Amino acid sequence: MSVHLKQDQPDNRNVLDTMVQGVIGAALPRPEGLMKVTGTASYAAEYDAEGLLEGVLVTVPIVCGEITMIDEASVLGMPGVVAVLSDERMTGRPAQGMAGEAPFQPAREVRYWGQPVALVVATTFEQARDAAKHLKLQWRVEDAPLDPKTAETEENESTRVGDLAHAMADAAHTVDVVITTEGHASAAMEPHAALAQWDGKALTVHASLQMLKFNRAELADSLNLDESQVRLLSPYVGGGFGSKLGVSQEVVAASLAAIQLGRPVRVVMSRQQVFQTIMRRSETHQRIRLAADAEGKLTGFGHEAQVSNLPGEDFAEPVLQSSQFLYAGDNRLLKLDLARIHRMTAGSVRAPGEAVGVQTVEQAMDMLAEKIGIDPVELRLRNIPEKHPAKDKPFSSRKLAECLRKGAKAFGWEPRPRTPRHTREGEWWIGTGMASAARVHSVVEAKARVILRPDATAVVETDMTDIGTGSYAILGQVAGEMLGLRPDDIDVRLGDTDLPPGSGSGGSFGAASCGSAVFLACDGLRKELAKRLDIASEDLTLKDGVARWDGGEKALNEILGSEVIDCVGHFEPGASTEDVTVSSYGAFFAEVAVNRWTGETRVRRMTGAFGIGRVLNARTARSQCLGGMTWCIGNALTESLHFDPVDGHLANCDLAEYHVPVHRDVPDLEVLLIEERDAAASPIQAKGVGELGLCGGAGAIANAIYDACGARVLSYPMTPDKVMAAMPKV
Amino acid sequence: MAISINGQEYPLPEDPRTSLLDFLRREARLTGTKKGCDHGQCGACTVMVGGLRINSCLSLAITHEGDEITTIEGLGSLTSPGAMQEAFVAHDGFQCGYCTPGQICSATAMLQEIAAGWPSDATQDLTATPSLTDEEIRERMSGNLCRCGAYPNIVAAIRDVAGAEA
């Protein structure tokens, strides 16, 4: 049995709301929670296999050029060394998200500093690690541009409506500001890892990957195998944040080694290799122009940005994504330029685009509110457009105003014009700031199988991953609500390409896409049950394993006997999201303390209010928002990739020197989930939640720094040196 | 020539380069202890040696002859989870789960350190008995990175366990 839906129309039926099990949206604990807290959930590198060999990637200290010789003999005599691989099929960089084909090959063509070019395989990890440092390589070096400020650029995207320059000239109030952001790393806690096994015909790889359907195609293409010969397993993934969207170098290398040697091979990247060879978020250089009339209504909106990537890579950090529609302004100029430089591949890092594009706009809005002399919240409220300002498209459900108002209330925001340096506690200036949040919505084709057993238990199967997002929890809850089962009685099986292909985890689309596939499968099962009862499925109520209808009730085992039934749900995005602008929205409020001497900044409290469509699990959704807000703190204050100006290598390639927030950087964070159903977003009326919490919040912190101490810092991250330098003289 | 892990004896590794972390994960097949950075920069590998928490990645296994190691597997199991483990589930003190065993080992040891009266960087008066404020918890847990951003929930879980013990 299968049910297919290509969603061309908004679905206003809110079917899940008509169910009675009462589990959808509930703040239930994660079903896999006990496994995670007892250390029994196994991640990619944690499997064992008979005769397992250990591989360590060899990287090369040049920016651009070609490996001309790999002296295998230099290490083959070392203790335990089994082989050196430098196969033409080795990949030099990870695949971009949803590429579905091999990333850049061959690895011997070097395009960034630290690129892996070979794999040393030995009996033990200690032997392989040492030998990898001893492998002698020869290379030819080519000159390559390193500096995004001086590199050649190409226009990636532009929108021109009306005449922004004219609007700026005529405006009562204007802001014209340049703000920069530095590169970011995903820095998922689990390093990239793969354990590959080859049985002579088929390859099985335990890997740490986010999007198995695509990864399988990428790996098969890299190896010149048929997809049917490749099985990927990622039931637990120790964080992704974009860094595991595409198949990465260690997966291909481990697979090649397993095939060549006929033995299982494990390759785990060192933390330094993860930093040096996996996707970075591009640094950005952004110019924001705002033109407003005397009442603070925007008449012009300009957002121009420059980002970078390697030659040949299509991805350009989509900085302008939400700027297209977040605020009004008849005269618009939005332009994205891409500089070609030789740093490791730029790709998706949590919330690509908005994670750096909203906070800059929100800083400019704060500056505009100050010029006009109105409450920054009020300025946002006055500029929520009726329709997409560049396209004649209405919005689907949009809770921006509600988030702004409810967030302000919960935070205790004082609705007044802002004047900095109003409050000091000892050495610390105290201030508050706010920002809007926005993140475009998308959904992706997904399939899931749901198996219903007569004993009122069910199994949900899809190759979807749970990278900490809560997939195990929410897919069980969708099925539980639809089938009238307790989530405890539903076994959710994920992360295996033998299961129906889901969407994968990325772009905040996993829950809505796979949740819809599960929803459709359950709808099919409900119809089957109704058919057997000879009633319309709309008349069927399922709760706690019992079917009820007007005039009767039957337990599932009475309906099914001993039969197990199953249905595959197949969800495809259609026109429902094409005719309207679909996005999730929110608002951030932050209070900071800034040290008057050193510019050190501490976030003291933060509130986020978010409209994400239907909430599938209030607990895991809140946790996603907490995560996003924590990233806002790192984004605002500490996170920055530092590239050497001479040879382009990443200098701070570890967790001691790339500063992700620690416990003490993060105060209690308040999350408000605003009730919403978005009919256009998905058949379950859900939108994305994984990234929204990171889209703009750094701007709230930046604005709070200004409110606290008068330092208008125009460069992220706002480290003590920058804040100190921008502070008015004491 | 043995190391005791969760009460069970394991022979020392042959290769002195073997870190305690790799020894746990590979030789002892106790993969609950995680390798996040291998350089003492993330805390995912936190275990207790003689009751004190350390980064097992920066310790050579061979130096631990005769030591008593406690790992996450020693703090509870699926059928009999410890109080801290249950509190982490109840408060959603994790997302991807990779830093979690280290967080739980660290939190367990931290409560003992507070009970012993050890000060921290967040302690106002070095000579007074430290109290379990949120700021104290956050400072003392700062050696355990969580990239998913579960920090507020982790603090809530610890507060919960500490309150129950107090």
Next chain:
Amino acid sequence: MRPFDYQRAERLEHAAQLTAEANTLALAGGTNLVDLMKLQVETPQTLVDIGRLPLGTIADEGEGLRIGALATNTATAVHPRVRSEYPVLARAILSGATQQLRNKATTGGNLCQRTRCYYFTNIDQPCNKREPGSGCGAIKGIARIHAVLGASDNCIATYPGDMAVALAALGATVEIASERRSRSVPVRDFHRLPGDTPEKDNVLEPGELITAVTLPAPVGGIQLYRKVRERSSYAFALCSVAAVIDLAEGRFTRADLAFGSLAHKPWHDPRITDLLVGSEPTLALFDKAADLLLEGARGYGENDFKIPLARRTLAAVLCEATGVEP
């Protein structure tokens, strides 16, 4: 990590004898050495485990305190006398690293902690400290965490620790032993400036081991350790100040200051003490003290900010200690 011969020293003499050999290093807590061995920054052929030598005692020595070389950072920071009589030391230790690391890190090992310079820890980059004659990648590179005082054209690395900065302010002494002799060196003279031999961090000779650090009799006063860092915890200092201050009748009677993360060693300038002692605390005086501290300071672009930051951090500490309002 290269293969090495592992030896466990049973007695101090044995350890000194073993470590006198070429390509031999002593392993104590390992929190720095094992890290660097994994990166092949350190490649000893023999590793002498001194972790079980009986050097972990913290005991009264006259009116002062003797902290064994193998006393862990934790043991020192939680010691009742350190907390009450040498609080600047407890504060400095507690501001460094994490509880996990402090539980392993030792007094001797912490003094011997090597720099965090990105070019030192990356064996594919030039570094005169790691490989004399290979050049310094930091001078024209990412010098954000580097020295502004006492650097040379060969090396701009900093000593990254916190404990030693407090020890320098307190005027502590390092006890050193080898097979043949014992000697004492003031902490202020233990670390070196890089000059032409940046490979030598400190004055230890082969075969010499730190056996203890002794603190002089407690002096009381106001003791502060101020660490400026990018994160609120678990980060190396951009700049730190250890201060032991006393005032009587509105004038400084004691002003022992040391500065961290500004130089290849904990920075101590006796002229600052001379300037302050006997004077009335004022913002102008603090500025003069900063002038002395930063005389000859030189930035390398990325770390230029450390010069004003050091000035302001010093002022912050002196204001806090004296109650002078900024």
